[in-house]
Amino acid sequence: MDVKDKPTLPKPFPGQVHETPGGGILVSKLDDVIKWARSNSLWPLVFGTSCCAIEMMSTASAKYDWSRFGFEVARATPRQADVIIIAGTIVNKMGPVLKRLYDQMPDPKYVIAMGACATSGGPFFYNTYSVVKGADHIIPVDVYVAGCPPRPEALLHALISLQEKIRNT
């Protein structure tokens, strides 16, 4: 393909929304407001399997408070939660449980993989027969946090990055 060639656009499919002049600005402003509201009130699901759960509890308590950023209520039921923070190792027996929880959460939902174990298997990568090497083998992940366990400030940085990701897409 040469640089001077005009790009070939695909043919419009039936039902495609055609752009109206000036209408896009109204919708995108409304989109911005909705995204701002969504990102500032994400409610996490109580889900901690091992050591990272303790650092998650530290982030929730008085010294590094995450409810300043909108993560006020940690719900125990997935039907009322927006974001699932996978804190801890996922093993073969726990995989179907995680998938079921993810399916039960209503859209729009986000996933944060906290710690080395949820990112890639972590310290349990070699010579283990029962560890899933990374939670993204089971559900799609938005933000990965490194650390074993990550400091509460690292988890707060991940939460703020997730908020920016929601606002910018």
Added chain:
Amino acid sequence: MLEEVGTNTEGDLIINIGPQHPSTHGVLHLVITLHGETVKKVEPHLGYIHRSIEKMCESLSYRQFIYVTSRMDYLSSHINNHACALAVEKGLQVEVPERAQVIRVLLDELTRLASHQLWWGAMAMDVGAITPFFHAFREREMINDIMEETCGARLTMNYMVPGGVMFDLHPNFQRKVKEFVQFFRSKFDEYDELLTGNIIFQERTKGVGAISKEMAISYGCTGPVARAAGVSCDVRKLNPYEVYHKLQFDEVLQTSGDSYARYLVRMGEMKQSLSIIDQLIDNIPEGDFQAKTKAVLKLPKGEFYSMVETARGELGVYIVSEGGMTPYRIKFRSPGFSNLSALDHMARGAKIGDLVAIMGTLDLVIPDIDR
């Protein structure tokens, strides 16, 4: 694996308290048979965090396998590392210098305090009181700061090595520990005011989940669960290691064996830990912080067993060695495993709300059970 709700022919209800639940302190799956609101049978299903640690340790060297054990019972991670270092030192027959021994005991007792604080906060949250959770974490953060300066990490410190400790103490250590002890002593009365004398808390825990002394021994319970039933089993008194034989402290025993007795035993243990820290913090001897060992450790052929007292009970490390660089078989005798097997016995005939109070006072950490 995941059973649906069902009834059997006598009109009983079988429900799951599933792996994801705010009050199971980890991933424990309980299948409960209920008759109305009374519990008839509790069956724990384990394995949701079985990370095959014992198989993995067979391919790690004697210096490497210690980091994995801090993730087993992560609330007393120093004490786990201590047990492994003791087992390897037994095999190598190396003598740990006195300064390292005192540092190890100080860190153990600080870890025990931190673990009991988190237990107190989490148990209060289970029984319905949310405020103590934040009080407990406020104190715990002070201990985490001390640990971070000296050992490098807040939760899973990898500080004990075979032969001593990895680095020397930070210069601020003594001052910060003294400040913490003074601060915590003044807050202890607050703890008692909030929870111990509270009539609602006492109604929820007195007479609930009682276990007799003979059954506690038969089920293999150790730690505060057994001491609440009157069994004298503190490893620091029966089989003293490091400098415990020189220290003055009491073993806290109760007789009734119910949840309130377990609560009182742990509160008493916190006071004893404070007194141990007081006895040691001004008398840290000078000297080496690590004995000289080879870079690559090889244990002789044989078996070595070491036991320590964690915040949950007696942890045992059993190493079978064939003379190589890696252990042939390692078995961790975890305290939560035997404490959990007594849950069925304790919970029969109780209401379902009492089951939560019993699990709160058993202080289970599930990765310790599943390994």
Added chain:
Amino acid sequence: MTATELKDKLQSIRQTLSFEETAEWLTVNVDSAEFHDFALELRDQAELDFDFLFCVTCVDWKTQLSMVYHLRSLDRKHSIVVKCKLDREKPEIQTVSDLWHTAEFHEREAYDLFGVKFTGHPDLRRLFLTDDWVGWPLRKDYDDPVNMIKL
């Protein structure tokens, strides 16, 4: 009781035992067919009084399996280690969960990871792994090219 006193007492009960005294506690080797009766005597005899079973391990020596039981007496303050050799093709031994309740969970774990069958156990099924798992993972000849990434 010291190790020599224990050895004399045990030899007077049963003559077919063999002893090792190299480790920290006295180690007794007993035949797997006689194990349950021997354990009953250990628990009930007044001078022995081993009421606390604290560790049940299985070790895979490549030609055979062996079960290791660590026992302690809380009143008399002595400890002992009992070992039994099991055949690798058909490892079976009688359960001691009727003597010490703690053995219920420990024996389920040994069955789950090594495949040792405990005759008379009230509820012998897998504990940590899923029910449809094939194989005994902690044996030395366990091979799993899918999950286990070798270092």
